[in-house]
Amino acid sequence: MTQTSATDFIEAFLSDPEIAPCVAHVERLPARDAEWAALPTDLDARLREGLASRGIGRLYSHQAASYSMVRRGEDLVVVTPTASGKTLCYNLPVVQSLLEEPSARALYLFPTKALSQDQQAELKEVALGGALPVRVYTYDGDTPDSLRVAARDTGRIVISNPDMLHSGVLPNHAKWINFFSNLRFVVVDEMHAYRGIFGSHVANVLRRLLRVAAFYGSRPRFIFCSATIGNPGELATALLGRLVSAITENGAPRGERLVVFYNPPLLDPVQGIRKSTATESEKLAVRMLRAGIKTILFARSRLRVELIASYIVEALANRYTDNGRIKVSPYRGGLLPSERRAIERGLRDGSIQGVVSTNSLELGIDIGGLDAAVIAGFPGSFASFWQQSGRAGRRGGLSLAVLVASSAPLDQYIIAHPEYFFGRPSEKARIDPDNPYVFMDHMKCAAFELPFREGEALAASASLAAGEAEGKAASESAEALGFLEEEGIVRRTGGRWYWSAAGYPSEKISLRSATADNVVIVDTTGGGSRVIGEMDRPSAKELIFDNAVYIHMGRQYIVLKLDIDNRSCHVVEKDLDYWTDAVVKTDIEVLTEDERGIVEGTQFVLGDVLVRTQAEKFKKLRFHSHENIGYGEISLPPEEMQTRAIILLLGSGSAGASLGFDEAGGEGADSAIRAAVLSGCGRLLHDLAPAFLMCDPRDLGRAERVRDPHFGVPAIYLYDKYPGGTGLSEGLAKLLGKAVAAARERLAACSCSGGCPSCIGVDFADRASMVDGSLVKERVLALFGAMEAAHGGRS
C-alpha cells in the first residue's frame, strides 16, 4: 500500500473502538538506513556490469563482509532477515570463484523445492541470464531425465534440496564424479529451518556429503544463511561438524514496520476465558481485506488454517456474493504440489488477495509484497514470528503485523513482556545429529555409498575437542557398524565394512519425520479413488481415525476407514457442523538415567524413556462455538516411541514440602490437590519452555506422576516428541531456571481466580470438583518459588 493510505488505515484501525481496547502494545520499528560498502576490488568486470544493470553499485556491509570471508576460504553463516539482500551474500563470491576456476562447481541447498525454483530465477540474473559461463540447473524430484544428465555433467551450480541430496545424489555419487571432484562451495540457505528432527537428519546428510566429496579429493567450503535466531554460529557448527563463524550485523535498510500485540477481549476474567484467537484473527483479516489490503494470516495448524480460511470466506461471501473480487485461499502442507504452485502464482499476480497459511509460507518463497500479516497465536518461535511478520512489506514502505494472542500461557507471557520480545533473540535452535535412530539411518546410507575403512567415522562431533571428538566418533561409528553387521546388512572383510543387502537404504528414510511411513488419504466420494494428501503414521492415529472429520482445501471429509497396515485412509466428502479432536492417553517408562542434576533440594534426571500413546476416544466440537457435542470411540493400537526426557523430581526439600508430599502418601482430598498442583506446574513449564528452546510446544510432550512408579516421588516429565530425541531435553536442562522464573511470573500475573487456560489450565476441574482452584494456584506458585530458589545457582 502507498505510504499515505497505509498510515490512514493504520490510524483508523488502531483507534477503532472495537479494536483499541484489545491493543496491548504497539511497537513502531523505525525505518533504518543502509550501511554501505564498496564493491570488492577483485570482482570480475562482467559481474560488476551485471550488478550495474540492476542498479547496484555498492553492497550492504554484511554482503561485503561475507564476500571477503568466503574468498578467504572460511566457512560462515550470515544472519539475513527478510529482504536484506541475502542472495548476493553467496552468489557474488561463489560466481566470482566459478569464473576464476572454470572447472569449479557449487551446490545450493534449499529446504523446499519451491524455494529452489525461485532461486534459479535469481541466479540467472546474477549470472547475466546465461551470458556468463556458469550454468545453473535445478536438480530435484521434478527434474526430467533429459536434464538430469546435463545437470550432473555440466551444471556449475546445482540447486537442490536435502531430500534429493539424500536419496538421489549421494547414493549415485559415481554418476556425479565431475561434480564432486570439483565441488568448491556448498550454500545452505534458510538454515533456521534445519532444527529439530529435520536438522538432525540434515546434519548427517552433510556428514555424508563431506565423506563423498573427500572420496573425490575435494573439501568444499560452506555458506549458511539464516533468519534471526539466538545461536546461528552454534547451529551451523552443529550442522557442519566444524567451526563456522557468524556474521550477525546486517547492513540492509528497512521500511517502517508496526507490530501490534492484540489480546482478544477477556469474556470472563475469573475463569480466564477470552474470545477465540481464530475468530478474532478472522475479524481483523476481513477488515483488512475489505480495506483493499493484501493480507496473509498465519495459523498454527493445518486444521486451524482450514477453519479460519473457511470462516473468512464465509464472512466475505455474505457481502460479496455477486463479485468474487476478494479471493482468499488456504495454504498448508499436505496440499498437492500443483495446488500449492497455483496459490503462489495467484498471490504473485494478484488474483488472490488473501491467504491463510501454516508456516509453510514463512520460508522465503516469493509471493510478492503483502501489506499486512495477521499472526493467529504466537507461532512457537521468535524466528518464525519475524519471518511471518516479514512477509508483510517485503518491498519496503510501511507495513503492519498483528500478533493475535491466544489464551495459551506462552502467548500471554509474551504479550505482557514486549521488552523480551523486541530485545535480543534468546532462543536457540537445537539439533541432535547423534540421535541413535537418525545416526543409524545415515550410517546405513553412508555404508551403501562407500565402504567404511577400519577406524573411519561418519563424522566428528564439533562440540568436543578435536582429538577426543575423532576418537569418540570413530568408536560410535564402529559400534553402529558392528550392530549393522549383526543385522546382516553390512559385511566386515579385508579391513572394510561393505553394504551387503539388496535394498537401497535412503529410499526408506525420510528426513522430515522420524518415521518414514506415511498414510495416504484417499477420497472415495462417489465411488472414485483420488489421493488428496498424506500424513505420517503417528499423527494419522490422532487425526484421521475412523469417523474423524478431515478438512482439506475447505472441504470436509469424514473418515470411513483408517487402515494402518496398508497405510491408507479412505474418506468421503460430507457436510458436517463439527470437527473432531482425539483424547490421547500417555504412559511412560524410564529406560535409563544418564545424568542427574541436584540443586539444593530439587533434582532432575536426563534419560531415555519409552512413551506409549493411545488415542482412545474423540470429542466432536461444533464449528464457531467449539462446544462439545459428543464423544466417539477410537480403536487403534498404541504408538510406542523411545525418546529423551528431562524428569523433575519434586519429592524432597522445599519443593517437596510445598507440594505437601510426604513419603507415606496422603489421603483423598489432599492427593487430588497434589495431582492438580503437579499437573498445573507441568503444564505451565511445558507451555513456556518454547520461549527459550526454539521449538513448537507440540515438539514437547509432558506427563506428571504424583507418586512416580520409577522414582517413588512426585515427578514431572518433559520429553522430546521425536523418537531418539532432538536435543530439547538437554537444552531444557540448561534453561530450567529461566523457564521456572517465567512460569512463576506468568502465574503471578494471571487475573484468574483459580486456574485458567492462560496459566495452569482447568483440567483438574473435570477430574475432581472438590478441588479448590485458588488453593491449587497458590500451591503451584509456592512450588515454583521453591524450585526457583533451588535452581537459582544454575544456568
Next chain:
Amino acid sequence: MAGDLRKRLERLRKLARAEEDARSLGLSRASELPEPVPLEGPAPASGDRGLGRREGGPEFLKGWDKLGDLVWSRSLRFKDYLGEEIDPLPFNAIGRRRPGQASGLAGPVPTGRLRFFDLETTGLSGGSGTVAFLAAIGSREEGDFVVRQYFLEDYPGEAGFVRELLSALEGRTVVTYNGRSFDLPLLRTRCVMNGLIPPRAEDIDCLFAARRLWKSVHGGASLGLLEREVLGIEREEDVPGSMIPDIWFSYIKAGDSPLMDVVMSHNADDVVALARLLARAALVFEAPLSWLASASLDRAGLGRTLLALGRQEEAEELLEAALGDGHEGAGLVLSRHYRRRGREADRRRVLGMLPESPRSWIERSKFLEHVERDNASALALAELALASAWTRRLEEALRLRVERLRRKLGMT
C-alpha cells in the same frame, strides 16, 4: 549425546523387532534383510562351511579357475548361431541413447568383434552400494559361441574383477539386453568406485528392437519370456532374478549357497539367449517382408523401426498389411507418415480404415480440420475424444483443440 549408543541400539532393535512381528501378523511386507535361501539340492556337509572356501572354493566353483585374489573364471562352449556380420543400425535407431555417447556405430560389424555381456548384481535399483558379482561375456571363437564367466567371491576382490571385465570388453562392441539403463551404468559406477577408468566401447542394446518386434505379441519383452516364446528354448533349471542378490549374500555370509550354480548357469544362458535373439532380430531386419503375413511378430513395430531407418517402402508394406488386419496403431503411424510426405489421398484412405476409437477420432479430427477444412465435423470428433480422454495432458490438449474449433466456427 548422553547415553551408551550400544545399549540404546540394542533397545531400538528390540522395539523394531516387536513392530516387525506385530506387522507380520497382519500384512506381510518384504523384509529389508536377506531371507535365508531355501535349500534345494544337497545340503553342505555340516562343519565344513567356510572351510571349503579356503581350500580352493566351494562345490560350485569346481571347473572354475582362480584368476586372482577372490576372482574366478570359466569358459563354456555353445553352438554358434551368428552370421559373419551384423548391421547395428536397426538396433540403435530407436530407444535410449547412452548419455554422452556419439551417434555410435555406422556400418556393419563383424560378429567376431561382438561381446555379449550380462551382469548379476546385488540389487536392481543401482546406486553406489550395488555390486556386480558375476559376469558373462559371450563371443564367437573358432566356430563356437564361447561364454567366459567371471565370479567375484567377496567384496575386496572387486577391483580385480572389474579389471578383468574391462580388458575383455575394451575396444569391442558390447551387446546387452537393457544394458544402457542397467549393466553399463553399473559397470561405470564400479569403475569409479575402484579408481578405474570406465570403458569406452560401442554398444548395441537389443531391448528396444526386441520390444518393438515382440512385446505386443507375447505380452512382455523380458529376455526370459522371449527366449521361450521366440526362440523356443525351455531352461531346465532357473532362479527368479529377484532371488539372485540373496543367493550371493548367503554365499559370502555362510560360505556356500546351494543355488549359486543355478545362478551361474542362468547368467551364461542369458548371454546365449541374447546372442540368438540378436541373430533372430537381425534376420528379421535383413528380410522384413518375409514376415508380411506373419502373426508371430508385431508388423507395426517392425514397420515403425524401418521408417526410422528410412526404409520407407518395406515399412509401408508392413504397416498397410497390419492395418489391413485391423491394427489401429499401424494406421495411426501410416497416417502421420503420409501427412509428412504430403500424401493426403493415402492418408484419407488409411483414416477410412481405422476402427472407431478415441485415438482415431483425434487423428481424423486433425485431418478434417487441416486438410478437409470441415471444422464442424472436426469439432464433433474432438468433442467425442475429449469425453473419453485418458490422461490429464491429453485432456488439456483436446480442450484447446475444441476451443479453437469453436472459435473458428464462431461458437464462442
